[in-house]
Amino acid sequence: MSDIVLATHSLHKHFGGIPATQDVTLALARGARHALIGPNGAGKTTLVNLLTGMLSPSSGRIDLEGEDITELPPHQRARRGLVRTFQITQLFDTLTPLETITLVIAERERTGTRLWRPLVSERAHVDEAAGLLAMLHLGDVLRERAATLPYGRRRLLEIAIALAARPRVLLLDEPLAGVPTSESREILDTLSALPAAVTVLLIEHDMDVVFRFATRISVLVNGALLVEGPADEIARNPQVRAVYLGESRHG
Amino acid sequence: MAASAQPPTPGARMRAWEIAVWLGALAMWFIAPRYAPLFNEIAILALFAVSLDLILGYSGIVSLGHAAFFGTGAYVAALFAKHFLPDPLVGLAVAVFVSTLLGLLTSALVLRGSDLTRLMVTLGVALILYELANRFDNITGGADGLQGVVTGPLFGSFAFDLGGRVAYLYSLTVLFVLFLLARRIVDAPFGYGLRAIRDNPRRAAAIGIPVNARLTAVYTLAAAYAGAAGALLAQTTNFASLDALDFHRSADVLLALVLGGSGWLYGGIVGTVAFKLMHDLFSAWTPQYWQFWIGLVLVVLMLIGRDRVAKLLRRVVIRR
Numbered sequence: 001m002s003d004i005v006l007a008t009h010s011l012h013k014h015f016g017g018i019p020a021t022q023d024v025t026l027a028l029a030r031g032a033r034h035a036l037i038g039p040n041g042a043g044k045t046t047l048v049n050l051l052t053g054m055l056s057p058s059s060g061r062i063d064l065e066g067e068d069i070t071e072l073p074p075h076q077r078a079r080r081g082l083v084r085t086f087q088i089t090q091l092f093d094t095l096t097p098l099e100t101i102t103l104v105i106a107e108r109e110r111t112g113t114r115l116w117r118p119l120v121s122e123r124a125h126v127d128e129a130a131g132l133l134a135m136l137h138l139g140d141v142l143r144e145r146a147a148t149l150p151y152g153r154r155r156l157l158e159i160a161i162a163l164a165a166r167p168r169v170l171l172l173d174e175p176l177a178g179v180p181t182s183e184s185r186e187i188l189d190t191l192s193a194l195p196a197a198v199t200v201l202l203i204e205h206d207m208d209v210v211f212r213f214a215t216r217i218s219v220l221v222n223g224a225l226l227v228e229g230p231a232d233e234i235a236r237n238p239q240v241r242a243v244y245l246g247e248s249r250h251g
Numbered sequence: 252m253a254a255s256a257q258p259p260t261p262g263a264r265m266r267a268w269e270i271a272v273w274l275g276a277l278a279m280w281f282i283a284p285r286y287a288p289l290f291n292e293i294a295i296l297a298l299f300a301v302s303l304d305l306i307l308g309y310s311g312i313v314s315l316g317h318a319a320f321f322g323t324g325a326y327v328a329a330l331f332a333k334h335f336l337p338d339p340l341v342g343l344a345v346a347v348f349v350s351t352l353l354g355l356l357t358s359a360l361v362l363r364g365s366d367l368t369r370l371m372v373t374l375g376v377a378l379i380l381y382e383l384a385n386r387f388d389n390i391t392g393g394a395d396g397l398q399g400v401v402t403g404p405l406f407g408s409f410a411f412d413l414g415g416r417v418a419y420l421y422s423l424t425v426l427f428v429l430f431l432l433a434r435r436i437v438d439a440p441f442g443y444g445l446r447a448i449r450d451n452p453r454r455a456a457a458i459g460i461p462v463n464a465r466l467t468a469v470y471t472l473a474a475a476y477a478g479a480a481g482a483l484l485a486q487t488t489n490f491a492s493l494d495a496l497d498f499h500r501s502a503d504v505l506l507a508l509v510l511g512g513s514g515w516l517y518g519g520i521v522g523t524v525a526f527k528l529m530h531d532l533f534s535a536w537t538p539q540y541w542q543f544w545i546g547l548v549l550v551v552l553m554l555i556g557r558d559r560v561a562k563l564l565r566r567v568v569i570r571r
Contacts, residue, residue, distance in 0.1 A: 052457065078459035090454035092447045094514075103447060106440040107459045118438040165458055 011060035035214035043223035081168030093147035101129035288415035294422040300519030302476030308513030311449030316377030322496030324481025329491035337403030346482035354474020396492030418487035
């Protein structure tokens, strides 16, 4: 067995009597390019929320680098390198992209509690932020308020925030949702260029993207894992085709 | 591309108009010494508004009970001067210390819940303190206020005069020092972290910001500032009363801050000056019904949008 970075052990989550996550046991190897697919309402985002601590599971365990993190609050998981993007863009609307990314870097470098020197006077952080934003084609809006950016740009900034945190495990919740084709290519190229040691879990509806990016795929149906395997196997799996690909014709 | 990464704001350096504001405040001491008591009060209330801005404007914590800390600072400073030591700077430090402690203790109450919860909890804390001060009148003087407070001379040699000129310089200096400190803090990484929490607490946590710890820190800091303001009032008037803990204190400072613009430190100063001027103007004009006009201004301001009015004012005043 290869080096497991993130693992869940029979994870359950109920909302009242309604099960949202059922007995999910998942293991992500270091450097994995793993996709999580499933029809709408399968519980994909719920699973991401459980992994990042935004929800606590009804039962089960989550391990990061072999340590039990089930009880850790979201910010401590993020500090350990478990970073996510949100399906619905979550930005700091009054901050500019440059301020946002510089702040993320400052928090990553544990200088976020500094009280005296201005955030923007930390040259190394500002330069790194500007470089990352330029790479994601946000170089011309460094000083625009995030609230004023058009949708595609906001999605890019969402990705930039996650990348600036230098994740060990990156959870991408439909990163390309609603992104124009030209920009979705930038995002995919950027994600492909991530260091090999970064473990990525991708939730995505676009099958072309999934098969292009992921080497392993898990299929989630009604909160439970239906099947998991190498991408080409999943593509041929008749059960998956019936449950998921059949459904995607409507969406 | 990286070459364009100039700091977006001048950061630590003061801009020309800021220097003009402070020199103007100082000039008032020479130009209109007769009004020193009024300026003194404005400086104190401005400090109180800056304190509220730290939690409301920068961190998104709404409060209807910020007078809890103001009043605590006032009573502690007055009691300390009366029973222990009349030295104003020592008294200020003690009052700030006690308010800070109270802020730390009550910060847990504002960490969770909606804006409504926070409004009610902060209001509740201020009401409790008000009634405690009312009940324990053997210590506080109750409804009559705490009499017989004598504040000693500054640095042992500058006695507070009846004309309030020493008082104004004292309050203005404390305001200036604490304002500069706040200005550094809100532009530092810590301050940006607060803005991030205000804008989107979920996202802030997702980038590793310990939201509760940061909110505790800023709430405690704001309590210290409010306590300092209260102490200044008690020391420069040689008096502390229930008025310092009263609901109208919390409401007025909120009103002044919203008037001047929250999330901008000068908003507290601008708002306090505007509020005080309107108060004096309207009450000279119509002594019984001045609140009608304040209310009208507030409603119009909120409906037009403070940002638009502030932008207009800033364009006129600052001409950038």
